Amino acid sequence: MLQALVDGAITPAQADDWARRWMVEGGIRIEDELVLQGLGWLFGADLMASPSSYLHGPADFRAWLEEFDAHR
Template sequence: MVLPSREEVRRQLVGLARGESEPDAVECWADKAIAVAEADDPSRPAWDDVVWDALVVLSGAALEIAPAVRLHGLLDYAAWLRDFDEGAARGPSRSGPARR
């Protein structure tokens, strides 16, 4: 399964946390990455739980609780970035996909 690199995921998180990226665009990017990973050859060992968990979170970056009212904001995105960095600091994590 092919996943984006940690660097690619971190760029998306930084863009959200700084308010430089549109949540809709990041959510779309994450959804596509998840779809590619799920459709790819499952025998390939390129798995990273830290990346997968971040993609799942990013796939909800643009959720709304009411019309034009986002569920998440800059503080949430900054927390997601912190969580990602903490997970990345723990080192490699390759247990395989957990279906959402």
């Protein structure tokens, strides 16, 4: 999903919706810290800095993916 977000194949809102299922609605305890961190990034991908701009953008998405890949 991080790669899809970086590639523009999904929107920040779609990334958030997908991660929400695991973070909020899943009822599953996630014990892998890297997976949990990745889900946290995706879950916050559509946070707004103002009514008209996102808090995070493409550079952030790339940095998240690079950090995730560096720790796999």
